[in-house]
Amino acid sequence: MNRVVQIRQTGGPEQLQLADVAVGDPGPGQVRIRHRAVGLNFIDCYHRSGLYPLPLPAVLGAEGAGVVEAVGDGVTHLKPGDRVAYAHNEPGSYCQVRVMSARPVCKLPDAIDFETGAAMMLKGMTAQYLLKKTLPVEGLQPGDHVLFHAAAGGVGLIACQWARALGLQLIATAGSDEKCALALANGAAHAINYRTQDFVAAVKDITGGRGVKVVYDSVGKDTWEGSLNCLRPFGLMASFGNASGPVPPFSPGVLGAKGSLYVTRQTLFTHLRSREATQAMADDLFAVVASGQVKIHVAQRYPLEDVQQAHRDLEARKTTGCTILTL
CATH class of the missing domain: 3.90.180.10 (Medium-chain alcohol dehydrogenases, catalytic domain)
Incomplete structure (x- = not known):
């Protein structure tokens, strides 16, 4: 049996x-x-x-x-x-x-x-398709900043290390100082405790006000609006999970007003x-x-x-x- x-x-x-x-x-x-x-x-x-x-x-x-x-x-x-x-x-x-x-x-x-x-x-294959295949229209080059939510989780810790190997400056978010330290120890260039910091303001400070080319977001509802506000013009919002709940409906016009942004909802099994x-x-x-x-x-x-x-x-x-x- x-x-x-x-x-x-x-x-x-x-x-x-x-x-x-x-x-x-x-x-x-x-x-x-x-x-x-x-x-x-x-x-x-x-x-x-x-x-x-x-x-x-x-x-x-x-x-x-x-x-x-x-x-x-x-x-x-x-x-x-x-x-x-x-x-x-x-x-x-x-x-x-x-x-x-x-x-x-x-x-x-x-x-x-x-x-x-x-x-x-x-x-691991989720981190692979995100960093290798789910890319902003302008591409990613060594030195570019990317934002990765829930970076102390299973996908996140793999992505922190893989991003470092690719030369990317990964900005991690996590829900405690201990988790932020873990993300940094695994290759994140910066870490933001979203419970004690405004992650949008922190990202703008880290990037000199420019924002990031891409946000990788498995959290969903709680981080959606802030994630859009972290993107530079023509940036990519890559949603791949709903840990805090599904993202509510939104008007596509918002994407134009925030800088002609791109949005994608990815699943591993399509890849x-x-x-x-x-x-x-x-x-x-x-x-x-x-x-x-x-x-x-x-x-x-x-x-x-x-x-x-x-x-x-x-x-x-x-x-x-x-x-x-x-x-």
């Missing part, structure tokens, strides 16, 4: 329940993986709460790492015994064993352990639309981690049985870096 965490109805962390279910053999194009560790992400909370609806009952979880047990017909890039890791837009990683599409599954280099692999795929694109992004992530330029901070570990507490801590913003469930 296979131990899983599932929800039968949406709601709070108390809806996360352990169950034992059978797992079968992989069909064509599928693979069966025995997990060694599973990543925890804020999107899991959106699925649990119903903000991003799923057919119920549902097993949550978007990333994991483990060993291939079996492959189905047509799978050529994997074989039984391979060490693998993945991020997938079809939830289901909160379990010991799962059968899933082989398309998003990538071989995990021997130099990267399972916990790191489970923690880094969704967050992972093909096997080739997934592998290329994973290879870029594996390379920067193996080089030591980016270190993956697994700061919290919870047994699968403690998943309710893991969700409570994540939503209370008590976590830093990456969080995993252990099996």
Whole structure:
């Protein structure tokens, strides 16, 4: 039998329940993986709460790492015994064993352990597409300032390090002095405690009044207006999450008045639309981690049985870096 965490109805962390279910053999194009560790992400909370609806009952979880047990017909890039890791837009990683599409599954280099692999795929490839693909119309050059909200979280700490490797001046925001110090220790050029500072005024001061070319924002409602006010003319507002709630409707005319701004709402899984694109992004992530330029901070570990507490801590913003469930 296979131990899983599932929800039968949406709601709070108390809806996360352990169950034992059978797992079968992989069909064509599928693979069966025995997990060694599973990543925890804020999107899991959106699925649990119903903000991003799923057919119920549902097993949550978007990333994991483990060993291939079996492959189905047509799978050529994997074989039984391979060490693998993945991020997938079809939830289901909160379990010991799962059968899933082989398309998003990538071989995990021997130099990267399972916990790191489970923690880094969704967050690391998110940082990759933001810094490498989600770019302002004028591009990004070494020395340019970018603003990154929630910079002490899993995506943020990876982005701080990767931005430094690219020569960018990343301005981090976080909700405590300790989290700001963590962002600075991981490569942020500046850090702003948004609970004690006006981040718009601080960004303008740091940039000599010019503003930044791009804002990377996973917070949503609480930072939206301020983020727009941090951008220079033709700047890009790159929204990729709603940790504080969805952004309310706004008039496009606001973008013109604030400097002919651009707005995009990005999702990782649009970037992972093909096997080739997934592998290329994973290879870029594996390379920067193996080089030591980016270190993956697994700061919290919870047994699968403690998943309710893991969700409570994540939503209370008590976590830093990456969080995993252990099996």
